[in-house]
Amino acid sequence: MTPPLDLSAFKQAFFSAFDRAPRIFRSPGRINLIGEHTDYNDGYVLPAAIDRHVYVGIAPRQDGRIRIVSVDFKGVHEGLVTDQGKSTLGWPDYALGVLAGFRERGIQLPGFDMLVGSDLPVGAGLSSSAAYSCAVGFALNELFNAGLDRSDMIRIAQLAEHRYAGVMCGIMDPFASMYGRSGQFVRLDCRSMEYHYVPFSAEGYALLLLNTNVKHSLASSAYNRRREECATGLDWVRADFPEVRSLRDVDESMLDRCVAPRDKVIDDRCRYVVQENARLLALCSDLEKGDMAAAGARMLQTHEGLSRMFEVSCPELDYLVKAVRGIDGVLGARMMGGGFGGCTINLLRTDIIDQLVNDLSRAYEADNGLPLTAIPVMTGEGTMAVDG
Ligand code: ADP
Numbered sequence: 001m002t003p004p005l006d007l008s009a010f011k012q013a014f015f016s017a018f019d020r021a022p023r024i025f026r027s028p029g030r031i032n033l034i035g036e037h038t039d040y041n042d043g044y045v046l047p048a049a050i051d052r053h054v055y056v057g058i059a060p061r062q063d064g065r066i067r068i069v070s071v072d073f074k075g076v077h078e079g080l081v082t083d084q085g086k087s088t089l090g091w092p093d094y095a096l097g098v099l100a101g102f103r104e105r106g107i108q109l110p111g112f113d114m115l116v117g118s119d120l121p122v123g124a125g126l127s128s129s130a131a132y133s134c135a136v137g138f139a140l141n142e143l144f145n146a147g148l149d150r151s152d153m154i155r156i157a158q159l160a161e162h163r164y165a166g167v168m169c170g171i172m173d174p175f176a177s178m179y180g181r182s183g184q185f186v187r188l189d190c191r192s193m194e195y196h197y198v199p200f201s202a203e204g205y206a207l208l209l210l211n212t213n214v215k216h217s218l219a220s221s222a223y224n225r226r227r228e229e230c231a232t233g234l235d236w237v238r239a240d241f242p243e244v245r246s247l248r249d250v251d252e253s254m255l256d257r258c259v260a261p262r263d264k265v266i267d268d269r270c271r272y273v274v275q276e277n278a279r280l281l282a283l284c285s286d287l288e289k290g291d292m293a294a295a296g297a298r299m300l301q302t303h304e305g306l307s308r309m310f311e312v313s314c315p316e317l318d319y320l321v322k323a324v325r326g327i328d329g330v331l332g333a334r335m336m337g338g339g340f341g342g343c344t345i346n347l348l349r350t351d352i353i354d355q356l357v358n359d360l361s362r363a364y365e366a367d368n369g370l371p372l373t374a375i376p377v378m379t380g381e382g383t384m385a386v387d388g
């Protein structure tokens with residue numbers, strides 16, 4: 001696990017690159033407790049910001065130029081604030097996409113020097129990309145008093161990822177990064193964009209991510225196929241229930257009538273989504289009551305649904321969930337994210353973590369030929385200025 005970012009080293013790195021002092025902003029990564037593959041079906045998600053961040057150091061320029069450097073990636077991006085193209089380096093594109101979002105809103109910037117740094121693992125499903133885009137948007141807005149609010153910056157971050165990185169991500173990641181709060185999950189309604197904070201103050205309990213360190217190549221094609229399967233099931237329901245707009249409005253009796261008789265696979269996909277929305281709402285009331293055992297049990301049900309009905313798990317994810325379930329002190333575990341790799345999220349008693357990680361790392365490596373990375377996470381605050 002990457003150590004926490006050393007702020008004075010980061011300032012020093014900015015000074016070495018640009019010969020002056022920066023203002024510093026940061027935006028967190030996110031986890032999602034429950035609510036997987038519900039976002040594009042107009043349903044609910046339950047993310048939280050975590051205590052790991054992407055940092056942006058920035059200082060203004062007046063000559064219309066930009067320079068972007070990263071502590072973690074090679075190369076220097078140099079250009080003009082008015083340039084529309086992408087960078088040959090790849091990683092600056094998120095920042096360039098955010099800059100384009102400012103331009104499209106008619107905001108002219110005079111130029112800047114920027115350094116990006118992070119203590120979030122990249123590509124582990126903690127959404128370092130959204131954290132990065134949100135940190136850049138927030139930094140530009142603050143530095144130049146551009147007058148945008150957090151909702152504008154979320155939208156800009158999402159579009160930056162769509163257009164500049166080619167990833168058709170939902171709104172959840174930048175939303176959680178911007179609006180996260182310590183000790184809370186955010187229940188976000190992906191249809192209305194309404195959100196509520198749900199308390200997570202589990203004395204003695206913790207959240208632990210276990211990274212499989214695999215990303216199967218199936219991930220993006222299967223993602224698209226699942227979206228189509230959900231759309232097909234929805235069409236069949238709508239033939240009988242025209243008032244239905246998305247799987248969000250569907251219940252299991254509608255599936256019994258319109259989908260199950262036609263195709264078992266499509267029925268499984270849709271039924272998982274319908275059940276997952278209901279499960280998420282039930283888990284929110286578990287948390288409100290402080291019933292961690294019930295919340296954990298629902299996480300395990302979600303994993304079953306994702307693995308058997310939605311079929312987006314993989315052997316490594318199933319291995320990790322199976323290995324921890326039943327261990328005294330483990331309340332819940334499930335795969336997190338789109339599937340076919342990445343992390344599991346585990347709800348467990350704090351005092352068993354060291355032993356569990358120790359035992360499981362050895363077994364996982366022996367059985368799968370891959371290292372296991374344990375990432376303990378705490379909920380944390382959304383995007384903010386760090387300094388100055
Ligand atoms: P994740 O699950 O972490 O969001 P992505 O593949 O969506 O994985 O995004 C990771 C990409 O975001 C990196 O390949 C890089 O282009 C960009 N990125 C993340 N962190 C940094 C950083 N500290 N500096 C520069 N670019 C970064």
Ligand code: MG
Nearest residue numbers: 127128129130
């Ligand atoms: Mg990402």
